[in-house]
Amino acid sequence: MQDVKFYVCPVCGNVTISTGNAEVTCCGRKLRPERVGQSRGIKAEVSGSEYIVSCGHPMTKDHYFSFFAAESDDGVQYVRLYPESKAEARFTRQGVKRIYVYCTVDGLYAKDL
Secondary structure, eight states: OOOOEEEEOTTTOOEEEESSOOOEEETTEEEOOOOEEEOSSOEEEEETTEEEEEOOOOOBTTBOEEEEEEEETTEEEEEEOOTTSOSEEEEEOTTEEEEEEEETTTEEEEEEO
16 A cells, blocks of 8 residues: 555544645644654554554553554555543554554654564
8 A cells, every 4th residue: 555644623623634745624624644754653563364453551631552553465454542531452464564653742653564
């Protein structure tokens, strides 16, 4: 898959995933794709046919991961997270080449597998 982009609305937290060029708006605002930083302690452990993805990160109401995503050649798997929950997700391993995590304070990060 080429050009995976994530757009996050600063008003409502809505997430839009694009796999090409797109103009995305939400809550009356034009959104820009999130810039991707390098891994911030993302762990991807193999468990059978799955990756168990986690990260030691606070999950408070003001500072938490709002999603994990796994990119492969043929799609994106997505798991929404919530404050005060566990920062963990499970993804089917087949073809996954990159894991993304979005922090509500620090932005989007990725880990290549």
